[in-house]
Amino acid sequence: MSRIKSCIAAAQAAGRKALIPYIVAGDPDHETTVALMHQLVRDGADIIELGMPFSDPSSDGAIIQLGAERALRNGAGLDTVFSVVSQFRQQDDSTPVVLMGYLNPVEIMGYPAFVEQAAEAGADGLLLVDLPVSAAESLLALTQPRDIDVIFLVAPTTTDRRIAAICEHSSGYLYYVSLKGVTGAAISDTGEIAGRVAGLRAQTELPIMVGFGIKDNASALAMAAVSDGVIVGSALVQKIGELSDTDSREASLIADKTALIAAIRQALDSKPA
Amino acid sequence: MSDSETAVTPEQDMFSGPDLAGHFGRYGGVFVGETLMAAVEELDQVYRKLSKDPEFWQEYDRDMKHYVGRPSPLYLAERLTAKYGGAKIILKREDLNHTGAHKINNTIGQALLAKFMGKPRIIAETGAGQHGVASATVAARLGLECHVYMGADDVKRQAANVYRMKLLGANVIPVTSGSRTLKDALNEALRDWATNVDSTYYIIGTVAGPHPYPMLVRDFQAIIGREARAQSLEEYGKLPDALVACVGGGSNAIGLFHPFLRDAEVAMYGVEAGGDGVDTGRHAAPLSAGKPGVLHGNRTYVMSDDRGQIVETHSVSAGLDYPGVGPEHSWLKDIKRVNYVSVTDTEALDAFRELTRMEGIIPALESAHAIAYACKLAATMTPEQTIVINLSGRGDKDIHTVADIDGITI
Numbered sequence: 243m244s245r246i247k248s249c250i251a252a253a254q255a256a257g258r259k260a261l262i263p264y265i266v267a268g269d270p271d272h273e274t275t276v277a278l279m280h281q282l283v284r285d286g287a288d289i290i291e292l293g294m295p296f297s298d299p300s301s302d303g304a305i306i307q308l309g310a311e312r313a314l315r316n317g318a319g320l321d322t323v324f325s326v327v328s329q330f331r332q333q334d335d336s337t338p339v340v341l342m343g344y345l346n347p348v349e350i351m352g353y354p355a356f357v358e359q360a361a362e363a364g365a366d367g368l369l370l371v372d373l374p375v376s377a378a379e380s381l382l383a384l385t386q387p388r389d390i391d392v393i394f395l396v397a398p399t400t401t402d403r404r405i406a407a408i409c410e411h412s413s414g415y416l417y418y419v420s421l422k423g424v425t426g427a428a429i430s431d432t433g434e435i436a437g438r439v440a441g442l443r444a445q446t447e448l449p450i451m452v453g454f455g456i457k458d459n460a461s462a463l464a465m466a467a468v469s470d471g472v473i474v475g476s477a478l479v480q481k482i483g484e485l486s487d488t489d490s491r492e493a494s495l496i497a498d499k500t501a502l503i504a505a506i507r508q509a510l511d512s513k514p515a
Numbered sequence: 516m517s518d519s520e521t522a523v524t525p526e527q528d529m530f531s532g533p534d535l536a537g538h539f540g541r542y543g544g545v546f547v548g549e550t551l552m553a554a555v556e557e558l559d560q561v562y563r564k565l566s567k568d569p570e571f572w573q574e575y576d577r578d579m580k581h582y583v584g585r586p587s588p589l590y591l592a593e594r595l596t597a598k599y600g601g602a603k604i605i606l607k608r609e610d611l612n613h614t615g616a617h618k619i620n621n622t623i624g625q626a627l628l629a630k631f632m633g634k635p636r637i638i639a640e641t642g643a644g645q646h647g648v649a650s651a652t653v654a655a656r657l658g659l660e661c662h663v664y665m666g667a668d669d670v671k672r673q674a675a676n677v678y679r680m681k682l683l684g685a686n687v688i689p690v691t692s693g694s695r696t697l698k699d700a701l702n703e704a705l706r707d708w709a710t711n712v713d714s715t716y717y718i719i720g721t722v723a724g725p726h727p728y729p730m731l732v733r734d735f736q737a738i739i740g741r742e743a744r745a746q747s748l749e750e751y752g753k754l755p756d757a758l759v760a761c762v763g764g765g766s767n768a769i770g771l772f773h774p775f776l777r778d779a780e781v782a783m784y785g786v787e788a789g790g791d792g793v794d795t796g797r798h799a800a801p802l803s804a805g806k807p808g809v810l811h812g813n814r815t816y817v818m819s820d821d822r823g824q825i826v827e828t829h830s831v832s833a834g835l836d837y838p839g840v841g842p843e844h845s846w847l848k849d850i851k852r853v854n855y856v857s858v859t860d861t862e863a864l865d866a867f868r869e870l871t872r873m874e875g876i877i878p879a880l881e882s883a884h885a886i887a888y889a890c891k892l893a894a895t896m897t898p899e900q901t902i903v904i905n906l907s908g909r910g911d912k913d914i915h916t917v918a919d920i921d922g923i924t925i
Contacts, residue, residue, distance in 0.1 A: 297693065297824040298810065300702040301548035301709065307692055319822035345546055345809040347823030372546045372809065376536070397550040399712060404552060422550055423710035 245338040245366045246289065246391050246414040250449045250470065253288055259510045260415075260471025261286055261462075262451060263478050263503050264342065266293035266309040267326045268318025270485045274496070276329045278482065281496050283337050286507030291369070291473060294323050294343030301371045303426030305476040305483070312486055320347050320356070324363040331364035340367035340393060340414070357384040367391040367414045375408050382411060395419050398438060409446040416446060417473065420454045420465060426476030429455040429465070436468040458502065459509040466510055477502060529850055530776040532843065537726020537813075540849060542842035545725040547812045550709040555812075559727040561632055566734065571627065578623045579738060582656075583613045587739075589746040589903070594873045595890065602756060602896035604889060606876070606906040607743050607771065616879065616908030617739060617767045618649035622718055624735030626653035629716035636715045637661045640704040642669055642697035642763070643834035643881065644676025645908055646720030651685035653718075661685040664703040666696035669833045676912050694827045697763075697837045701811050721764025722841030725812030729841050736770025743903050744774050751901055757782040759889040760905035761881050762802065762855065763835035765844045767907035776852060785844060786888045788830035789857035799828035801840050802848050802855040815842040831860040831916065832880035834908075862887040867910060867917065879908035880916065 243251075253260050263282050267275050279290055295313040299306060313322070327339050341360060348356045348370065360368065368390055373381065375394050385392050391414030396405060399422060409416070418439055420429050429435070439450055452465040453473030465472045481499040488495070497504075532539040537559075545555055565571040579585040588611065592604045609617040622639075629637060637654045639661070641647030647663040654661035663680055667689040670677055680687050693699035701724075708717045722729045722736070747755050758775060760768035762785040775781045790798035798804065801816040808817035810825060818826050818838035830836045847853040858866075863880060866887035871877045878886060882905070889904045896902070910917075918925050 298698060298702055300705040300811070301550070303706070304692065311693075314824060319824070321822075346817065346819060346825070349808050349814075350806070350819055350821070350823035371548050372812070374545060374547070374549065374552055377544055377546065395549040397548075397552070399550055399553040401553050401556070404549075408549075419550060422712055424706045427710065 244389050244391055249288055249338050259466040260288040261507055262289045262473040263287050264291040264475035266295055266313050267323040268313030268316055269309045271316050272322055274491055275326050277496050279330045281500050285500050285504035289338045291340045291342045294341055296344040303424040305426045305480050309479040324359045327363040327365050338366040341365050342369040345370050345373050353381050353384055361388040367393050369393040375411050393417055398422050415449040415451050418450050418452045420452050425454055427455050432464045439468050459506055462506045533730050539843045539846035542815050542845040543813050546809050547725045554712050555725050562727050562731050575624055583619050586742045587611050592874050599890050599893040601893040602900040602902045604893050605901055605903045607903055609907045610909035614649050614652050616645040618646045621732050621735040622649040622653045625718045634716035638704050638707050638715055639718045640664045640700040644673040648676055648679050650718050651680040651683035655683045663687050664690050664700040666700050667691045668695040721766040722769050723764045732766050733769045736766050737773045739770035740774035754778055754781050755903040756900040757902045759784045759885045761786045761884040763837050765841040767905050771905040783853040785853050785855045786884045787857040788835035789859040790829040792859050793857050797829040799830040799836050800857045803857045810839040813842045815845045816840055834881040858884050858887040877910035879910045880913045882907045
């Protein structure tokens with residue numbers, strides 16, 4: 243069983259909703275990313291989505307683009323991503339890490355080298371925003387033997403025919419995009435999302451996580467109520483952006499930036515599932 | 516299997532792409548976020564249906580004739596020909612189209628698609644502003660809301676076109692992210708489309724983006740090559756010996772080349788923006804110096820560093836300042852049907868001045884790249900031979916850029 247599957251199974255057995263923060267590898271720097279990951283685990287993160295910085299993140303909003311630009315200015319690349327994961331793994335052998343990003347850096351590195359290095363670093367999942375399931379065959383052939391889960395997005399616009407194909411090839415969890423738009427936008431219609439997630443349930447046994455637009459306790463609670471867990475990206479990356487204004491990397495400062503994750507954890511756990 | 520089933524028909528050869536999934540060989544395809552997949556698939560279905568409908572093309576042809584002013588002339592540049600002393604230098608005058616460039620051929624066609632799909636809102640990206648103007652123009656004509664994304668640096672260097680778009684009723688949105696040029700405008704347009712996907716038709720201005728855009732933009736631009744072919748046969752009694760066009764995203768080039776691809780005797784040259792020189796790294800020539808990658812929805816030659824980050828491009832011409840290129844060009848490069856070459860900013864500026872002074876035609880700086888290469892090429896050919904250059908746009912929009920370089924304030 244993959245780390246992602248056993249992690250989600252454990253959360254479900256305990257009646258917990260999964261909490262999945264997203265940060266950008268190398269934002270603001272390599273060492274701080276590792277420190278942030280450990281802090282997020284202490285804050286109650288179940289899984290960590292680690293952004294692979296890309297110069298042209300056209301599915302992301304301004305906040306995550308700025309996070310990627312900060313990382314790139316500091317020289318981050320896929321090598322940074324792998325080294326962050328393996329360093330994290332030295333102290334944490336249980337929290338699943340999902341690499342999330344865009345296709346071009348992976349294409350330039352080459353699929354076999356990418357999958358091998360991701361697996362060796364200790365990554366558990368992969369989400370490539372601009373790689374639709376219909377074009378993922380050669381990548382899936384490499385990830386499956388290495389027990390790396392490939393996660394696909396399902397959007398409000400995704401047709402039933404596409405949902406069937408996505409469910410067939412996904413493993414780990416389904417990432418339901420709460421809104422039409424980019425990361426960091428505002429959720430408008432919780433009722434519609436509940437209906438869509440219920441529809442997905444009928445088509446798959448995979449856990450369903452909801453992301454895009456979850457920024458505080460209220461939005462996290464609303465989305466967790468209709469799903470198996472929530473993904474929090476832009477709101478966290480915005481806070482991490484403040485680290486660029488200071489040279490201090492004290493543990494208390496790091497914990498201050500991730501405090502919203504601790505707060506969401508508490509809110510999710512105090513609400514009966 | 517019968518002979519008719521095994522025979523390679525013209526619909527199945529190496530120039531018949533894309534396949535149903537949008538591939539030209541290994542290039543093209545659909546690589547966008549899931550939110551846009553349904554919209555892209557819908558557009559593909561709509562276009563497949565409409566493109567088989569003769570009435571659709573009749574309406575397009577009517578607009579081409581009465582609104583755009585087609586056919587555009589094929590003009591023999593006699594003084595330029597005499598100077599280089601070789602092949603006849605002939606200009607396909609897309610600069611004479613309504614709005615001053617080839618871009619209108621595509622926006623008219625896509626506006627018909629938007630109208631059929633009932634979308635009240637148009638978005639577009641633009642580099643030099645020609646596609647933005649052409650989009651704002653069709654939006655005005657159809658009474659559609661229009662938003663044009665333009666890199667903040669391009670807004671500065673193409674102020675006249677920005678004002679034209681505003682006069683036409685479009686909202687011009689300067690893009691300050693990334694390198695503040697065309698690629699960033701494309702990112703921003705994709706974000707807008709994902710956000711407003713139900714109401715919005717995205718008019719992509721070049722033969723890039725996810726399938727079906729590279730196919731449908733090519734089909735709307737191929738009128739250039741069809742006319743040039745017929746005009747060549749009528750005026751010169753033969754096909755051209757060479758075709759030359761500039762390549763940024765590559766829509767004017769594919770428009771000229773496509774109807775000639777199966778004419779093996781016609782040589783083709785796509786001219787990329789060499790900037791300060793391809794060997795300096797400061798250029799916008801992905802086919803000359805890039806490698807295959809994925810950008811803006813398709814697999815194609817891309818300028819990216821060894822970590823897969825898209826690198827900043829440089830060209831004096833805003834319309835060529837783009838790190839990717841249409842996927843069909845990548846295919847035509849690999850199969851060696853088209854020669855992709857480059858000229859520098861300086862060579863393009865010299866050609867800009869030369870065409871202006873010798874033929875009384877001010878070319879767009881984009882098109883000046885094609886002129887520069889064609890003149891060199893002509894000198895190596897004979898007077899019986901002909902070169903058709905796609906003069907893809909007029910240069911009025913560039914006079915401030917050229918004046919700046921000359922140290923003159925207008």
